[in-house]
Amino acid sequence: MSDIRRGVRRRLPVALAGALAVLVAATGCAEPANRPGGAGEPGSVLTVVAPDTGIVWAVDNGFGGYEQANNLHAGLLRKPYVDSPQGRGVQQQDVYTYEPYLASAYTVSPDGLTYTFTLREAISAAGNVLSADDVLWSFERKFASPRSVSPGVMDPSITDPAKQIEKIDDRTVSFTLPNAGLGVTFMALMADLAGHIFDSKLLKEHATPDDPYAVAWSAENPNHGFGPYRVTSFQPGTSVVLTARDDFFGTPPPVRTINVRIVADAGTRANAVRNGDADLAEGLTPADLGALADDPAVTVPQVGNPNTFIMMPLVVNKAPFDNKLVRQAMAYATPYQQIIENVYRGLAKRDNEGFLLNDAPGYTDAGFPGYTYDPGKARELLAQAGFPDGVEFTLAVSAAEPDVLDAAKQIQTAARAAGFDITIDEMPAAQFAAQRSNHTSQAFILRDYAITLTPPYELLVYTAKGSTNNFADWEHQPFYDALAAGNALPDALSDEAGLAWNAAERIYLEESPIVFIAQVQPNVAVGSDVRGFAWRSDNWVDYSNMGFGVPETS
Amino acid sequence: MSVAPEETTTPETITATEESATTTSASATAMLRRACGWLVPALGVLVVAVAVAGPALVPFSPIDVVAKPDLSPGGDHPFGTDSAGMDVFSRTVAATTNNLMIGLFTTVLATAVGILLGLLVGMQESSRGPLGWVARAMARAIDLVQAVPAIVIGLVLIAFFGASVLSLALALTVVLTPNQARLVRTEVLRVRGEAYLDAARISGEPEYAVIVRHVLPNASWPALENASLVFASAIVLTAGLGFLGVGLNPPTPEWGSMIASGAAAAVAGRWWAALFPALALAATVVVVTAVGQRLFNRGPGR
Numbered sequence: 049m050s051d052i053r054r055g056v057r058r059r060l061p062v063a064l065a066g067a068l069a070v071l072v073a074a075t076g077c078a079e080p081a082n083r084p085g086g087a088g089e090p091g092s093v094l095t096v097v098a099p100d101t102g103i104v105w106a107v108d109n110g111f112g113g114y115e116q117a118n119n120l121h122a123g124l125l126r127k128p129y130v131d132s133p134q135g136r137g138v139q140q141q142d143v144y145t146y147e148p149y150l151a152s153a154y155t156v157s158p159d160g161l162t163y164t165f166t167l168r169e170a171i172s173a174a175g176n177v178l179s180a181d182d183v184l185w186s187f188e189r190k191f192a193s194p195r196s197v198s199p200g201v202m203d204p205s206i207t208d209p210a211k212q213i214e215k216i217d218d219r220t221v222s223f224t225l226p227n228a229g230l231g232v233t234f235m236a237l238m239a240d241l242a243g244h245i246f247d248s249k250l251l252k253e254h255a256t257p258d259d260p261y262a263v264a265w266s267a268e269n270p271n272h273g274f275g276p277y278r279v280t281s282f283q284p285g286t287s288v289v290l291t292a293r294d295d296f297f298g299t300p301p302p303v304r305t306i307n308v309r310i311v312a313d314a315g316t317r318a319n320a321v322r323n324g325d326a327d328l329a330e331g332l333t334p335a336d337l338g339a340l341a342d343d344p345a346v347t348v349p350q351v352g353n354p355n356t357f358i359m360m361p362l363v364v365n366k367a368p369f370d371n372k373l374v375r376q377a378m379a380y381a382t383p384y385q386q387i388i389e390n391v392y393r394g395l396a397k398r399d400n401e402g403f404l405l406n407d408a409p410g411y412t413d414a415g416f417p418g419y420t421y422d423p424g425k426a427r428e429l430l431a432q433a434g435f436p437d438g439v440e441f442t443l444a445v446s447a448a449e450p451d452v453l454d455a456a457k458q459i460q461t462a463a464r465a466a467g468f469d470i471t472i473d474e475m476p477a478a479q480f481a482a483q484r485s486n487h488t489s490q491a492f493i494l495r496d497y498a499i500t501l502t503p504p505y506e507l508l509v510y511t512a513k514g515s516t517n518n519f520a521d522w523e524h525q526p527f528y529d530a531l532a533a534g535n536a537l538p539d540a541l542s543d544e545a546g547l548a549w550n551a552a553e554r555i556y557l558e559e560s561p562i563v564f565i566a567q568v569q570p571n572v573a574v575g576s577d578v579r580g581f582a583w584r585s586d587n588w589v590d591y592s593n594m595g596f597g598v599p600e601t602s
Numbered sequence: 603m604s605v606a607p608e609e610t611t612t613p614e615t616i617t618a619t620e621e622s623a624t625t626t627s628a629s630a631t632a633m634l635r636r637a638c639g640w641l642v643p644a645l646g647v648l649v650v651a652v653a654v655a656g657p658a659l660v661p662f663s664p665i666d667v668v669a670k671p672d673l674s675p676g677g678d679h680p681f682g683t684d685s686a687g688m689d690v691f692s693r694t695v696a697a698t699t700n701n702l703m704i705g706l707f708t709t710v711l712a713t714a715v716g717i718l719l720g721l722l723v724g725m726q727e728s729s730r731g732p733l734g735w736v737a738r739a740m741a742r743a744i745d746l747v748q749a750v751p752a753i754v755i756g757l758v759l760i761a762f763f764g765a766s767v768l769s770l771a772l773a774l775t776v777v778l779t780p781n782q783a784r785l786v787r788t789e790v791l792r793v794r795g796e797a798y799l800d801a802a803r804i805s806g807e808p809e810y811a812v813i814v815r816h817v818l819p820n821a822s823w824p825a826l827e828n829a830s831l832v833f834a835s836a837i838v839l840t841a842g843l844g845f846l847g848v849g850l851n852p853p854t855p856e857w858g859s860m861i862a863s864g865a866a867a868a869v870a871g872r873w874w875a876a877l878f879p880a881l882a883l884a885a886t887v888v889v890v891t892a893v894g895q896r897l898f899n900r901g902p903g904r
Contacts, residue, residue: 315869335672335685336870390671390687447847450685450863454671457686457853461667472852 094303094578094594097317099331100285100310105270107241108193108263114241115588116288116308120173121273122298123243124151124165124183125235129582129593132351137579139593140351143501144409144541146235150178150245150274150297160228160538163235167219170297172247173271173278180215185248187213189261200515201242201500204535205234232540233502240499240586247272276301276592286310290591302580302595318573321346327575327596328589334451338393340573348573350395351583353405356497356570358387358396358455360443360563361510361519363487368441369520373433375560378491379419380426381466383458388566391454396566402553403510403564404503410546411503415554419563426466438467444492445472446480455565456493485516492519495568499586503549504535510562520561527555646893649886652695653702662689664696664855672867675874682874684860685867688853694878697855698886700767701837705890707771708778708836713829715775716782717822719744723783724790724821725813741787744780752777753842760848767850770843774836782825782832789821830894834887841883857883 101113105120126149129139148154151165170178187209190198199207205225206212214222225234237243250272251262259265266272270279276296281289290306309326311317318336320326322343332340341348362369362378369375388396400406400413430438445456453474460470475483483489498509508531513523534540534548572589574581580594661678662668671687673679681690719740726737747755759773793799794817802812837857843849844858845865852859857879864876 313866313869315866318870333685333866333870335867335872339870386667390667450866453852453863454686457688458667460853464666474847474852476847 092303093305093307094328094591095326096306096308096328096330096589096591097311097320097326098308098329099314099317100312101331103282103284103288104267105279106263106266107244108190108196108198108261109267110195111197114586116279116290117270117273118241118586118588119275119277119290119306119591120270120279121241121244121246121275122150122170123238123240123245124154124167125149125239125243127236127239127585129590132349132583134350136347136576137581138347138349138351139580139582141582141584143236143405143585144232146239149239156231160225160231162222162224163231164216164220164222167221168297170274171295172250172274173293174247174250175295176247176249178245178274179218180221181218182245182248183221184209184213184215185252186244186246189246189251189263190242193261193263195263198242200512200517202237205230205237227535228538229535229540229545230504233500233505236500236502236505242500245274247274277306292592298592301592303591306591321573321575324575327578328572328581328594329574330572330589332571332573334392334395334571337395337569337571337573341393341395345576346573347576347578347581348395348569349581349583350569353399353407354397354567354569354583355405355501355585356495356568356587357403358452358493358495358565358568359403360459360491360493360565361487362491362561362563363489363520364561365487365521366490368435368439369491369561371433372559373429374435374439376417376558377426377429377433377466378463378468379417379560379563380422380429381459381463381468382419382563382565383421383462384419384565385421386462387455387458390458391451392566392568395569397569398566401564402557403498403562404506404549404553405501408501408503408546408549409541410543410549412546412550414550417557417560419557419560421462423462423466426463426468430467435467438469440469440471441490442471442473444480444483444489445474446477446494447474448477448480449495452493452495459493484519487519487521497585497587501585502540503545504531504540507531507549507552507556511556522559522561524555524559527552527559530555642889642892642896645889649698649702649889653698656695657699660689660692660695662692664688664693665853672872672875674872681878684864684875685872686853690860690875690878693853693855693860694857694882697857697860697879698882700850700854700856701840701883701886704767704771704774704840705833705836707767708774709829709833711771711775712778712782712832712836713825716779717786717818717825719779719783720786720825721790721813721818721821724787725794725817727787744783747776748780748784752839753846756839756843757846757848760843765843765848765850770840770850771836773843774839777839778832778835782828785824785828786821789824790817793817793820827894830891830897833890833894837883837887837890 103116104110104112104114105117107114107117125146127141127143128145128147130142132138132140150168150170152168154163154165156163167178167180190196191209206223212224216222223234225231251266254262254265274297276293276298277290278293279288280291281287287310288308292301292304311320314331314333314336317329318332318340321329322340322345337348340346362375364370384398388394388398401416401419404411406413430436443456445453456472460472463470484492484494498506510517510519511522511527512518530548530552534545534552537545537548539545570583570587577596578594579597582590582593584590657664667687668689669679669683669687671683671685673683675682679689679691681694684690723737723741726733727741728734755777756773759776760769763769799812799816802816840849840856841858841861844856845862847862849859850856860879861876868876
């Protein structure tokens with residue numbers, strides 16, 4: 049053997065040993081687990097593993113993954129957290145109560161039209177003091193930005209900010225509504241992302257003739273809000289680090305640093321929270337959630353009335369769902385309970401047939417059609433509709449939602465007995481989003497939710513005329529008339545208003561443009577030593593409410 | 603004094619013993635070779651039999667929800683059930699039909715078209731007339747298609763034409779034809795210089811007859827030898843496209859999409875929905891390749 053070969057043979061094991069030593073050292077230097085017993089200081093860092101939702105920092109620049117941005121901002125109002133029925137440190141929003149947040153107080157005029165807010169002495173992430181000018185300018189920007197969702201969302205409560213929003217003085221601002229019945233919805237919107245107030249002084253410094261509201265600048269520079277956190281590190285598609293602000297106006301967050309890691313695979317995210325490598329795992333599959341629910345080291349939150357629905361819009365401007373009887377037949381051909389058990393492993397519920405949450409004050413389900421899985425009834429309806437041999441249609445589903453695809457398979461099998469021959473068209477996410485906006489499919493199935501939970505808002509969110517969110521392209525004047533009758537009442541959460549919403553929802557269900565299949569529990573899991581996970585109507589996590597320690601209730 | 607002759611073994615005796623042992627060893631080896639010789643065709647027949655008869659013999663419908671989801675292997679479901687509650691064994695067997703059909707269509711089309719293209723390019727690319735221009739343009743087109751990753755071409759074509767057995771087969775034909783054409787072209791360039799072609803021309807045979815009767819049979823052999831690899835590649839590419847979400851519409855059983863939908867579950871410990879179709883895919887590719895080598899390998903004496 050040559051000397052060179054002998055040299056290589058000696059050097060190779062040494063090199064391998066060196067590489068191994070480096071690897072071991074690197075592993076030792078990795079971020080320590082934050083569970084009690086881990087190497088790091090307990091409670092200092094909350095580690096979150098999340099799918100890539102396409103994080104956006106400026107919702108006026110287009111809607112996307114907004115959870116992290118939501119933790120940078122605050123609105124004049126917020127919805128308080130209460131303990132969930134599950135306990136174990138899990139909380140949920142009281143979606144019908146609105147307390148001052150950036151405002152220190154608010155009053156309502158006797159006629160119910162004018163809401164006057166007194167502002168706190170709050171400091172923005174850039175160090176500027178909150179003023180009425182920030183409120184006016186923020187709403188001006190929301191309504192002037194071409195890609196903003198606010199105009200559609202706030203209609204009909206706020207349609208013309210210049211006329212409806214008035215600066216009383218530097219610390220006082222008023223909003224005037226077109227009618228008193230819109231008050232509850234208005235307050236709910238102000239407590240959600242539509243009500244975020246921005247640092248106008250900072251943003252005006254970066255305005256340009258082409259970007260007069262600094263929308264593009266704020267999309268790249270996230271720290272322009274009054275919320276509890278600021279971004280200290282952001283690598284798109286990889287990670288975000290949020291740090292608690294020392295000058296935040298509210299209660300200091302229990303956890304100072306939020307380390308969000310983007311992890312593409314749901315199984316890996318589930319393993320991370322199971323093994324203690326993460327404190328909060330988001331976007332988990334129902335199968336993983338079902339498995340984690342039995343793990344004492346993990347809490348799978350369950351809330352009283354989740355607002356995420358799995359639903360199936362039946363597009364009414366094309367066959368076969370241009371026929372009401374066929375739509376009703378589909379509502380009887382859907383295996384609701386089978387989907388809840390087989391797809392969501394029991395982590396879903398169907399307390400009522402419609403879209404309104406049944407815990408709203410004044411709610412009633414009187415007179416609803418009573419849709420259950422009844423293939424015989426479905427066949428009768430198809431025969432009445434002129435389809436005694438059944439119908440065929442294509443059901444579009446996003447490839448990015450495996451649980452929804454599994455639900456589609458359940459429907460395909462079960463609906464065959466009812467006379468429906470369904471072809472499932474699995475689409476890439478972008479293509480599915482396009483057909484969802486353009487309503488080009490015969491039917492599709494998805495998970496979605498209304499962020500703002502008041503009956504008139506929920507009833508209109510998928511039915512507004514000309515809206516891309518009107519999934520089924522359903523525009524039915526009797527329904528709009530019933531909705532208007534409810535909006536004319538002074539209190540949207542009264543018993544009288546409840547009857548009006550019931551009348552509208554009965555029309556909604558009888559026409560059946562959308563089959564509401566089930567309400568799905570949050571698809572997250574937290575370490576059992578984490579407290580303060582609070583379900584919110586926007587389904588984003590409020591990091592400032594979370595902390596470590598044994599929950600007081602269990 | 604006489605000495606009793608020692609008992610000696612003669613070379614003949616040694617040879618006989620050794621020859622007996624050698625003969626036994628040789629017989630065993632020969633038997634093993636004969637057995638292996640039958641094994642490959644037998645496996646090939648088995649794969650075809652599964653593809654043809656399997657879907658009719660499986661215990662459950664491969665496209666219906668038949669049980670609770672994520673049941674582990676055992677009992678009525680030897681391969682378990684997937685996340686939708688479909689029987690993995692039934693789907694794995696039924697997928698053989700779809701994957702093999704796509705493979706077969708692709709192989710036949712890619713080989714036939716590849717031979718014709720290779721023949722045209724090889725015979726005409728050096729000529730000066732219009733046919734020469736056409737041949738040279740086709741040669742550049744073949745180079746271009748080969749430069750683009752196969753999966754990318756497949757994704758684009760499927761996005762345009764939708765996913766069906768026919769569209770998948772056509773998309774894969776586009777991907778796999780260039781290599782067949784290139785093999786034939788190379789052989790044509792070698793064959794067209796042979797003296798027997800000149801002899802045929804001198805004897806009065808028209809040019810098209812020279813090409814069809816002499817060039818084609820001698821130049822197409824490399825493509826035929828390569829057909830089994832085309833078949834295997836088609837199956838693997840189909841699985842790859844299915845893994846990327848542009849395969850056949852769900853719940854049509856197809857190994858790639860089954861592996862894709864089962865992969866996330868495998869990370870969480872529910873390994874069966876991905877493993878069994880992956881094993882079926884690997885085994886089929888090995889068998890198809892081995893059968894192809896047995897059928898078309900002319901050996902050193904060709």
